[in-house]
Amino acid sequence: MTWETVIGLETHVELATKTKIFCGCTTEFGGAPNTHCCPVCTGMPGALPVLNERVLEFAVKTGLALHGTVTRRCKFDRKNYFYPDLPKAYQISQLYLPIVRDGALEIPLAGGGTKAIRIRELHMEEDAGKLVHDPWIDQTRCDYNRCGVPLIEIVTEPDFRTAEEVIAYLEKLKSTLQYLGVSDCKMQEGSLRCDVNLSVRPAGSAELGARTEMKNLNSFKAVSRAIAYEARRQIELIEEGKRVVQETRRWDENKDATFSMRSKENAQDYRYFPDPDLPPLELSEAYLERLREQIPEMADEKAARYQARLGLPAYDAQMLTGQKALAGFFEAAVALGAPPKQAANWIMGEVLRRLSADGLEAKDMTLTPGALARLIALVQEGRINRNTAVRVFDAIFADGGDVDAYVAAHGLEQVSDAGLVEAAVERVLAANPKSVADYRAGKEKAFGFLVGQAMRELKGQAAPQAVHRALGAALKQP
Amino acid sequence: MELYELTALELGACLRRGEVSQEEVCAAARARIAAAQPENNAFLTLAEEIPPAPDLTASPLAGVPMAYKDNLCTRGVRTTCASKILGNFVPPYDAGAVERLSAAGAVPMGKLNMDEFAMGSTSETSFYGPVKNPWDLTRAPGGSSGGAAAAVAAGEIWYAIGSDTGGSIRQPAACCGVTGMKPTYGAVSRYGLIAYASSLDQIGPIARSAADCAAVLDVIRGRDRRDGTSLEAPAGSLLAGLTGDVRGLRIGLPAGCFGDGLDPASRRAVQGAAEVLRARGARVEACELPLADYAVPAYYIIACAEASSNLSRFDGVKYGRRAEHCRDLGELYCKTRTEGFGAEVKRRILLGTFVLSAGYYDAYYKKALQVKALIKDAFDRAFRQFDLLLTPVTPAAPPRLGESLGDPLRMYLSDVYTVPVNLAGLPALSMPCGFDGQGLPIGAQLIGPALGDAAVLNAAHAFQLETGYHKKRPKGGTAP
Numbered sequence: 039m040t041w042e043t044v045i046g047l048e049t050h051v052e053l054a055t056k057t058k059i060f061c062g063c064t065t066e067f068g069g070a071p072n073t074h075c076c077p078v079c080t081g082m083p084g085a086l087p088v089l090n091e092r093v094l095e096f097a098v099k100t101g102l103a104l105h106g107t108v109t110r111r112c113k114f115d116r117k118n119y120f121y122p123d124l125p126k127a128y129q130i131s132q133l134y135l136p137i138v139r140d141g142a143l144e145i146p147l148a149g150g151g152t153k154a155i156r157i158r159e160l161h162m163e164e165d166a167g168k169l170v171h172d173p174w175i176d177q178t179r180c181d182y183n184r185c186g187v188p189l190i191e192i193v194t195e196p197d198f199r200t201a202e203e204v205i206a207y208l209e210k211l212k213s214t215l216q217y218l219g220v221s222d223c224k225m226q227e228g229s230l231r232c233d234v235n236l237s238v239r240p241a242g243s244a245e246l247g248a249r250t251e252m253k254n255l256n257s258f259k260a261v262s263r264a265i266a267y268e269a270r271r272q273i274e275l276i277e278e279g280k281r282v283v284q285e286t287r288r289w290d291e292n293k294d295a296t297f298s299m300r301s302k303e304n305a306q307d308y309r310y311f312p313d314p315d316l317p318p319l320e321l322s323e324a325y326l327e328r329l330r331e332q333i334p335e336m337a338d339e340k341a342a343r344y345q346a347r348l349g350l351p352a353y354d355a356q357m358l359t360g361q362k363a364l365a366g367f368f369e370a371a372v373a374l375g376a377p378p379k380q381a382a383n384w385i386m387g388e389v390l391r392r393l394s395a396d397g398l399e400a401k402d403m404t405l406t407p408g409a410l411a412r413l414i415a416l417v418q419e420g421r422i423n424r425n426t427a428v429r430v431f432d433a434i435f436a437d438g439g440d441v442d443a444y445v446a447a448h449g450l451e452q453v454s455d456a457g458l459v460e461a462a463v464e465r466v467l468a469a470n471p472k473s474v475a476d477y478r479a480g481k482e483k484a485f486g487f488l489v490g491q492a493m494r495e496l497k498g499q500a501a502p503q504a505v506h507r508a509l510g511a512a513l514k515q516p
Numbered sequence: 517m518e519l520y521e522l523t524a525l526e527l528g529a530c531l532r533r534g535e536v537s538q539e540e541v542c543a544a545a546r547a548r549i550a551a552a553q554p555e556n557n558a559f560l561t562l563a564e565e566i567p568p569a570p571d572l573t574a575s576p577l578a579g580v581p582m583a584y585k586d587n588l589c590t591r592g593v594r595t596t597c598a599s600k601i602l603g604n605f606v607p608p609y610d611a612g613a614v615e616r617l618s619a620a621g622a623v624p625m626g627k628l629n630m631d632e633f634a635m636g637s638t639s640e641t642s643f644y645g646p647v648k649n650p651w652d653l654t655r656a657p658g659g660s661s662g663g664a665a666a667a668v669a670a671g672e673i674w675y676a677i678g679s680d681t682g683g684s685i686r687q688p689a690a691c692c693g694v695t696g697m698k699p700t701y702g703a704v705s706r707y708g709l710i711a712y713a714s715s716l717d718q719i720g721p722i723a724r725s726a727a728d729c730a731a732v733l734d735v736i737r738g739r740d741r742r743d744g745t746s747l748e749a750p751a752g753s754l755l756a757g758l759t760g761d762v763r764g765l766r767i768g769l770p771a772g773c774f775g776d777g778l779d780p781a782s783r784r785a786v787q788g789a790a791e792v793l794r795a796r797g798a799r800v801e802a803c804e805l806p807l808a809d810y811a812v813p814a815y816y817i818i819a820c821a822e823a824s825s826n827l828s829r830f831d832g833v834k835y836g837r838r839a840e841h842c843r844d845l846g847e848l849y850c851k852t853r854t855e856g857f858g859a860e861v862k863r864r865i866l867l868g869t870f871v872l873s874a875g876y877y878d879a880y881y882k883k884a885l886q887v888k889a890l891i892k893d894a895f896d897r898a899f900r901q902f903d904l905l906l907t908p909v910t911p912a913a914p915p916r917l918g919e920s921l922g923d924p925l926r927m928y929l930s931d932v933y934t935v936p937v938n939l940a941g942l943p944a945l946s947m948p949c950g951f952d953g954q955g956l957p958i959g960a961q962l963i964g965p966a967l968g969d970a971a972v973l974n975a976a977h978a979f980q981l982e983t984g985y986h987k988k989r990p991k992g993g994t995a996p
Contacts, residue, residue, distance in 0.1 A: 077609055081829045083602070084589045084611060084708040088744045118825050118872070120849055127828030180833065309872035311881060314715035314822055317744050 039277075040241040043269045044249075045198035045234060049211060051190050051221045052165065052229035053096045059164050059188035060087030060130065067227050071170075071181035079186035081125030086315050089114075093188040094319065096220040097137045097162045098329050100190060103214055103336060104157050106141030110321045114162070114313040119306050122180050123167040131191075133310045136161035143214070144338075145206040146356070155207050156195040163189050196235065196246065201265040205258050208232065209360070210337075216362040216401075217336050225257055234265060237282070238272045247272070248282040252296055254289045264289040268296050340365055348378035357386050363401035364389075370407030376414045384410055388428060392435050404438040412441040420501050426450050452499050462495040463508045477513060485509070519544045520671030521989065524580045524728040525755075527674055531572055531579040538569045538579050538623075545581035545625055548672045556648045556657070558667040560586050561594050562626040570621030576731050576755065577675070578621025585664050585678045586627040587634055588719070589708035590614055597710050598642035599632045601856025602836045611708025612743065613677060613719050613736040620735040625673055629663030632858045633827065634684055634712040636660050637927050638920055641860040646917055649691060650990040651956055655914045658691030660684040664722045665692035669990055675723035675732055679709055681716045682815050683909070683934025686946035689722050690909035690959025693948045695976065695986055696722040697729040700967050701941030702747035704733075705740030711826040713819035714745075716938040725986050726947065726976035730754035733969065750967055757970045758977040763797030765975060768902035770805035773933055779912040785950030785958040786908045792982050793906070793975060803902060807894050808936055810887045815935035816864075816928055817871050817884035824868030830856065863924065892940040899965040904975055907933050909946045909959035933961060943969040947976045948985035957988070 058065055061078035077085035101108050112135045116128040141157035165187040171178045192211070198204050212230060215221040223230040237249035252268060255261045272282050286305075287296040335343070337359040344355035359365045364385060371381045389410075393400060413431060416422045422430065422445060430444055445451055466488055467474055477484040492505045519527065519541060530536045553559055572578045584590060587597045589607035591614075596602045610618065617624075631641040639647040639662025647662035649655040650670040657666040661678030665688035668676050678685045680698035689696025697720045704719040711717060721732035731754075738749040769790055774783055794800045832838035832852030839851030857865070871880035898905060910930055920927040937944040942963055949960040960979075964972040980986050 077607075080834065082607070082609075082835070083595070083597075083605065083710040083829070084587075084607070084706075085609075086707050086743050088742060116825050118828060120828065120831060122831075122833045122845065125829060125834055127831060128825050307874045309825070309869065309874075309877075311821060311825070311872055311877070314713075315711075315744065 041238045041269075041273050042241045042243070043199060043236060043238050043265070044196045044246060045204055045236050045265065046196035047192075047194045047198070047204060047207065047232050047234060049192045049208070049230065049232040051192065051215060051223065053093055053188040053190060054219065054221050055090060055092045055096065055188055057090055057092075058186035059090050059093045059162070060186055063186065065187050069183050071179065072183065074183040075185065079125075080182050081127075087130060087313075089316060089319075090188065093162055094137070095329060096188075096218070097160065097190050098321070098326065099218050099333055100192075100215065100220055101138030101141060101160050102326070102330055103218055103333055104138070104141035104143055104160065104192070106138035106157060106160060108321060108326055109135050109137055109139065111135065111318055112137050112321070113318045114316045115310045116313045117308045117310055119308055121166070122178065123169050123185075125167065125182060125185060129164060129166065130313055130316070131163035132161035134312065143207060143210055145203060145210050147206070148202050153197075153203065155197045155203075158193045158195050160190055160192045163191060165189050196237075201262040204234070204261060204265060208258060208261065213337050213360055213362065217334060219334075228256075231256070232261065234261060234268075236265060236268050236272070238269055238276065247276075248284045250282065250284065250296070251286045252289050253286060253299065256291070260289055260291055263294060264296060267294065271296070337362075337365070344378070348372065350378055350382055354379075354382040354386060358382060361400045363399070363403070367400065367403070367407050367410075371411045371414075374408055374411035376411040377418075380414050380418075381410065384414065384431075388431050392432070396436070405435050406438060409434055409438070409441050416441065416445065421445075421451050423452055423498075423501055426452070426498065450499060452501050459492075459496065459500055459504050459508045460512070462500075463492050463505070463512050466491045466495055467512055474513070485513075518671075520548055521987075522674070523724045524577055524582075524674035525725075525731055528576045528578060528580050541579065542581060542623065545673060548670070549625060549667075552650070552667070552670040552672050555653055556650055556666045556670055557645050558629055558647055558663040558670065558672065559583070559626045560596060560598060560629045560642075560644055560663070563593070563624055567623065570623065572621065575620035575735055577735065579623060580674045581623045581625045582617070582675045582677070583625045583628050583664070583667060583673045584614060585630050585661050585676065587630060587679055587710040587712075588614055588677060589710065590624070590627065593627065595627065595710070596644070597633045598630045598644055599857065599861070600643040600837060601830050601852070603643070605836050607708070609708060611719075612705030612740040614708065616736050617677070622735075628661070628667060628676060628678075631660035631662070631684075632861050633710070633823070634660040634679060634681055634717075635823070635860050635864050637683070637687060637930050638915060639663060639666075639688065640917065640921055641858055643858055648917065649914055651693065652954070655916050655956070656691070656920070658688030658910070658914050660688070661696070661722060662688045665689050665694055665696065668692070668694045668722050668724065671989060675721055675728055677719060677732070677736070678722050679712075679717055679719050680938065681712050681718075681819060682931050682938050685720050685722055686909050686934050686944060686959070686961060687931070689946040690948070690957065690961075691914040693957030693985070693988055693990070694722055694724060695726055695729055695945065695947050695980075696720065697726075697733065697945040697969075697973070698937065698943065699733060699737060699969050700747070700943045701938075702745050703737045703749065703943070703967075703969060705738075705743040705746045707740055707742040711822070713822040714826060715822060716815075716819055718938070726945065726973050726980055727755065727758055729945065730758055730973045730977070733973075737969075747967075750970070752970070754970050754973055758974055760974070760978040760981045761797075762793055762975055762978045765793070765798040765904065765971075766902045767793055767798050767800045767975070768803035768898055768905045769800065770808070770898070770905060770907060771802050772805060772808050773907040777911050777932075778908055779952065781950070781952035782908050782910070782912065782958050785952075786906065786960045789947075789949040789960040789979060790906055792979055796978050796982065798975070800906070801902075803898055803905070805894055805898055805905070805936075807887070807891050808932070811891055811936040811939060812928060812932055814884040814887035814891070815931065815939060816867065817880050818888060818939070820864040820868030821872050821881050821884075822868065824865045824872065827857075827861070827865055832856070860924070888939045891936050895936070895940045895942060895963075895965070903964070903971055904968075905963040907961045907963065909933055909961045913952050913954065913956045913958075937961075937963055940966075942966055943972050945972050945976050947979060948988065949979070949983070950985060951988075957985070
């Protein structure tokens, strides 16, 4: 029997507001334990939450960018449960009237084309604190710095069929959130986390199988592997005549497997009810309109513009717009005079190579668009060759030095004096009579060897075309 | 005339005129408290030192000794909610109302006893012993702001700040023969008020007169950006608006509030109050206020539901009392809460947890919210015909100590006249309007439409211009 995997995602995104969702404490990552706290986020008696309006704006903007319906009268609810990382013993979230419903995100498919993933809802909520167990003294300590950091949770319909689709969605979502400027989406700092709901069913069946929810997926890689593992586990269970238990499972990165956390029977009753401390929100059409106007040009629109106006191939346009910072870098370099296709080539080639080698995100790069534009100009003017340019690029990538200064300091400028090139060619021809003879006997390969020798003679600082030209001319002479 | 016989405004005026010094006033208050405390147990914590002499021009109440119910957070001063679980809790911040009063020159003498977490109608559920009614020390003072009402009635302080979730200001004010006001929901910031039921809780004054209440509200009301439910105060001073003119004022007497179950002496006294207002030109008529029968169950469902969530934070992890020798987290929670909460608090937490549980939410909590909306509608309809409503505050005289603890249902039903007001978020005031056969005070309740606080206070002021009930003092052994 062939099986179909059905997947839905719940993604928690930390919003990039300066302050927390219900108080004025900083949201900065890190910090000594319990230094980013106040009576409100530590749940002191009598302290009350007041909504940070930026959080609402970010959530609404995200909802609009995901083509969702914004709930014009929305409320917060309390999700009640006891745990030491939750100082009020309830999380302020939204169950009954989430801020956004019925959105969609279009993802590119591996085989070409796109697929719309339906978004069931998007809601606002607060993050909990962090518990740190100290095995030496056998004590658990609470750090409430993260309590009240604003999150949005984005819940999809079960529209995914493969891990690739899930990753494509996460990448698109990440890009969308970064374009909006609402989140940094740093998975390693936990600002983008997702839970995967997965079930399997015989291909062609319309009914959904019993699903499990997987937690603790801290990277795209973990998401892919967990999906592969869990789908196989469920299929094997069914093929052995057993039943899939609806439960929450935890992904163990080290063991490469999921483990049961709690079953549905043991699921907590969160006793949700409307939070009486936060008055319902009434959003006017004018408010939504103002936010709609603030939404910047998004990846798809940018990619279309790069193709139509800058003449880039679709592939380049998609690569460059995949990350907002990369697209911004590209546009700035082009604005400084770099020809679009050349700038694109450099970015997709050298820039991405170095980012990946250095483990950097495009937005954390120190290289300036000006430096790249200058580098491209020097190559175009024939003052350095492409190989030298890559050397300069690598040298200034990390420390952001000046391109011209580097070229001058290292004597990298190309030899453009025809006399020097011709003199070098003559020396090479004189020193390699056998190769000259071979070439004249019809061995084309010998030409390349002679070019190489001439370049070496010129310390690599000659324009290859000039060497070709001089060598060709010299060989034609009897 | 003794200082303690003055109203807060009168004492404030004496201070400003230099007829009495700040030291004399504070000494008098301390002496009254020292004498009364062993009898009525109104205070839980006494201020150790008197703050520097306030700026007497800050407000008409500057320099006047007062006290806070012990569910208002006071920076550096223990705040217990009369519970064992918060016995060692010292807040690092002041409640919004406390801040405003400090700036207005209030002189706090300490923190007042109450029902544990404001859950009770007799002030007997306090972990630190019951409050006794200064009019009859064998009786309860009403609750939950019993310490506040008793201390004002006994002349220990000139006014107090209490909180009212289902009648907790008005009911003890009635039982102790003083004037208490629950303002419109949102009029006073709840920031720093330890929550019982957030959608119903409201801070307000207990004092000797409607004018004193107006002066206190002038200080504490207004928007506070730390409380999203707080409201901008309507323009104008409440105190300055007290004309005593009620000519043409339409006052409704809901017939259902005067039927069976109301003590005859109370009925006579409240109807007498209506006559006094009529004599001053008000138009008093009987009216209908349906659904009042459903108010008590709806109230207890909503209040307990919110309380079960609000009180979850008292888990022994962060502050307050933590049980010792716990083997794991579950035991830490269980023992801390079992040892830390009293029986009435546990009862309400359990009730609230139940009504929010899966499968019961719709049947109880959601239905209670629907009743709440209907009650609000009923009031809205009544206020299309009337400017104010006049009702009793309690069905009968305050119970003897211990009498109602074993019969919570009876205690809950004694809130029948006060809880509809909280469900609808309205302003209401309790004023003394007579005495029963045993010499115990009786209160009348004036209810106004939302933000109609000024009209409520003015009608009470008009009544108090005609009558002297609010000036009567318990004879008891409280005089030094």
